[in-house]
Amino acid sequence: MGPEGKTLLNIIILGFGFMFMFTAFQTCGNIEQTVIKSFNSTEFHGSGYTSMAIIYGVFSASNLIAPSVVAVIGPQLSMFFSGLVYSGYIAMFIHPYTWSFYTASVVVGIAAAILWTAQGNLLTINSTDATIGRNSGIFWALLQFSLFFGNMYIYFAWHGHVHISDEDRQTVFISLTVISLVGSFLFFLIQKPDPEATPSEASESLLQTESTERASIVVAQLTDMCPLLTEKALQLSVTKEMLLLSISIAYTGLELTFYSGVYGTCIGAMTQFGEDAKSLIGLSGIFIGLGEILGGGVFGMLNKCNRFGRNPVVLLGLITHFVAFYLIFLNIASDAPIAPEEGTHLQAYITPSVEVALLCSFLLGLGDSCFNTQLLSIVGFMFREDSAPAFAVFKFVQSITAALAFFYSNYLLLHWQLLIMVVVGFLGTLSFLVAEWVVVSSRRDTDYDSI
Known part of the structure; x- marks a missing residue:
């Protein structure tokens, strides 16, 4: 597979990873207030609206630190660990407690800023001026399909249910957690893009050394920036x-x-x-x-x-x-x-x-x-x-x-x-x-x- 084919495959994998993750997370956000109102427990007094307010508030502030995190550990690991946090937030609904609910909301806000910063970085390094428009369109289309699959699952799973029982809630959120984890692990399939020019065997070692040095410089520059x-x-x-x-x-x-x-x-x-x-x-x-x-x-x-x-x-x-x-x-x-x-x-x-x-x-x-x-x-x-x-x-x-x-x-x-x-x-x-x-x-x- 040539360099352009590899980068296109990376973009498709990136899109599918986000599609799985946000099939789970957007569905979770859409139903969580309804689920919380159906959850009868003296141990839980949370609000889905308040949780989302915390997520977006922390997300806005965390944009200040996200570039440094991505620069240090790289976009691939940044997306993977952020995805695990998203999965943890969804899994928390299997048996929620007030303290875990709001703690997870804060952590997801931080993870969201890191996730989207890493996504932009990975999209950029796998695109050229000629392909950035196409690649952005592919990613956007795959991401938007997340609105279909999760909500379609909810429609069939809850059809005819006047009350959301504990079993209904647990079944849905276990399924959504697994879907989210699949998206996170898909990020490991993304490969490092090939250099545009194909060097001779004698110069490959030098090129790799220079690339490593340039990467170190970029990390330092991004952090200072x-x-x-x-x-x-x-x-x-x-x-x-x-x-x-x-x-x-x-x-x-x-x-x-x-x-x-x-x-x-x-x-x-x-x-x-x-x-x-x-x-x-x-x-x-x-x-x-x-x-x-x-x-x-x-x-x-x-x-x-x-x-x-x-x-x-x-x-x-x-x-x-x-x-x-x-x-x-x-x-x-x-x-x-x-x-x-x-x-x-x-x-x-x-x-x-x-x-x-x-x-x-x-x-x-x-x-x-x-x-x-x-x-x-x-x-x-x-x-x-x-x-x-x-x-x-x-x-x-x-x-x-x-x-x-x-x-x-x-x-x-x-x-x-x-x-x-x-x-x-x-x-x-x-x-x-x-x-x-x-x-x-x-x-x-x-x-x-x-x-």
Whole structure:
């Protein structure tokens, strides 16, 4: 197998590893609040919303140390050990205790930062300028399929179950733990990329020695670079462009919380959906995945032929989400996010409809892909020379707002959560339009100066 074939195989293995891991973890996040409400034990008093708030809060802060860890132990081992931590968090639900639940939440937050830093590093060293787009697309597609398989398993496993028994919980989480471990061990199949040029036998030993020395230098440089990246990120965070985009980025954190944890809990709490309510959580996740994949594919390709700019796609995302929020407001009872284990008996504004609920799931995924594809595009364009610190700011803002949203989801009724997203989404879209106008204006000035 040639060098390019080996690197392509590495990317595919990387994608499958993440697909298995996040089939388990995203499914866990989608169902954990429902599972916790069904768990009767005097030893446990945890909240799935609080756990996710801790994870995202620690994740945002841990981005400062993640590059150093990856530089010291390498991306492959970084992903493997991080994967073991994810598996430990999932396994904890087999028999949860409050102390182990929240301790695992903190550790997973640290592991998440290391995992995604290592993923970016491994993707880069297995790609060239000509293949980075293709490889990113392959990885993204494989990752998004994680939304299908885990949620499909939940749909069939919980079909007709009004109450989630201890046996139901243990069966699901043992299965998810095994799936997550498979993903972690797949990372060991990733091979070291071959050098681009094929040296003679006489020079191979010298090349290996030089490579080792260069690797040591890179480790030292990456470690020394962390304070510089942090300082640069702080400088970028107060620029006019980043302040404008931060409102849009904050909105993606809020709606990430809603579609990944809150909405599934709401559907599972609707007694009007009958015996299928709990299994519909899995079906909702599948429809969210359909929206994400469709939007990511279509709007990702539109970035290549950016004739009309990014604004129409962002406006489409806002309209899509507003339609979804309005239908959810009408279709789901207001106390559904915080309802007890037996569910809510409050009446929504219309007769609750499973079809409308699943349509909203699809619209949530589609709208999320609209915002994220365009934000990634504009951040990469505006901060081309400082992409690493710029995306660090992106993840920091998104993670902090996601943590905040998971925290208030413990207390706020559904209509207040929807109102917060409507207000921040509207302001975020306006600020994005202004930021895009700044981009267009600077491009015109550049074109004019080049004449």
